[in-house]
Amino acid sequence: MATAHPTDRLPGELSDVPGWFPPLDQVLFTWLLDRQEAGGFRGDLLELGVYLGKSAILLGRHRQDGEHFTVCDLFGGEAPDGANRAETAKSYSSLTRQAFERNYLSFHPELPRVIEAPTSVISGEVAPKTCRFVHIDASHLYEHVHDDIGAAHEILLPDGIVVLDDFRSEHTPGVSVATWEAVLNRGLRPICLSTQKLYGTWGDPEAVQEELLEMLRGRSDVGLSVQHAAGHRLVRARSKGMREPEFPRSRHYVATAPEPVATSVSAPVPKRRRSPVRRVAVDLLPPVVTRAVRKGLRGRG
Structure with a gap:
């Protein structure tokens, strides 16, 4: 009998969806998107690289009426070059479009626009200056990340936000090089840094940074520091035992009855006289x- 793969199980909660989306980043995504919406900032959403849908599910919750949400991933399809094929085979062998769609539809009534292709096609699929939020979490190879950042710059609205995943992981030096190159030479301005992600904009980050600092300083589960480098203010945040924030449960959620608690003590057996x-x-x-x-x-x- 075949053993069920973990991705075959329908998720009941966001935490049930496999993927690398720490609680701190869930908080930062939600706060930044809520801030945009509260300020009347409208625009589309885009994610490059979705894995099994964990961050896409959160992003989809923030799509407002009249906005579009697009995701782009190879989903195990043919990669554009040998290095990318090797990376896909090593890190994303379990990824299928079916698994992503099953997870996403567990939380939403309809799918986003799904582009099953290399992220290099995105500039021809999403119009310039239409997105308010772009999450880049696709290839870890320098050339691909460099091009994804360039595409994001074209697609984002002024003051839109781009999030770059794995910018300082030890196994992804190509992402680090492409990210800091964009900061130093391509006009990207950091808003904040989490353990895994850099949040940035090609607009002015000062106002959002000030509000973000105020929010983070009010939390006891966040470690915070501010540094300056190469003319940039770098707000660094790290989790201090942070738990995943509340998120609407999927339609597959089934409450588990709590274990019964003993309320009486058994009477002692009387000694035989x-x-x-x-x-x-x-x-x-x-x-x-x-x-x-x-x-x-x-x-x-």
């Missing part, structure tokens, strides 16, 4: 006679 004859025998007679009396009494009882 010895008969008067037995007590006298034990107390007064020699041991040999006592054993004989006990044996006789057991035989009668």
